[in-house]
Amino acid sequence: MLWVKSFHIIFVVAWFAGLFYLPRLFVYHAMTTDLPGIERFKVMERKLYYGIMTPSAVLAVIFGLWLWLGYGITGGWLHAKLVLVLMLIAYHLYCQRLLADFKHDRNRHSHVYYRWFNEIPVLILIAVVILVVVKP
Numbered sequence: 001m002l003w004v005k006s007f008h009i010i011f012v013v014a015w016f017a018g019l020f021y022l023p024r025l026f027v028y029h030a031m032t033t034d035l036p037g038i039e040r041f042k043v044m045e046r047k048l049y050y051g052i053m054t055p056s057a058v059l060a061v062i063f064g065l066w067l068w069l070g071y072g073i074t075g076g077w078l079h080a081k082l083v084l085v086l087m088l089i090a091y092h093l094y095c096q097r098l099l100a101d102f103k104h105d106r107n108r109h110s111h112v113y114y115r116w117f118n119e120i121p122v123l124i125l126i127a128v129v130i131l132v133v134v135k136p
Helices: 002-033 036-071 074-103 112-117 121-133
Strands: none
Touching: 002 036, 002 074, 002 112, 002 121, 036 074, 074 121
């Protein structure tokens, strides 16, 4: 199970790297006005979302479920963590919607919105780490 736990952590870290970086790209994309810059951001966002974030998310969830089956569902901390993971998946899927809006040049938000939006996974990460380590 230590191998499974290791791979779970590796893919969670990769997923969070994308969750931190994609909204930052949205910030800069929302501020960009020149066509070459806009097209460059579209490519970067697509490659990050589909090439790194989504595969990492899927593998993190698969290894997490494997851990869950191996150790069982014990403690309120795990239930709370699972709620946060579901929130993170919803955030990930909302990023896909924002990605599609940028792809079709119909962004409806300012760079300030994306700056605040970028903080959500930080808060979830803090909560998850505390739940997993402290197990309150």
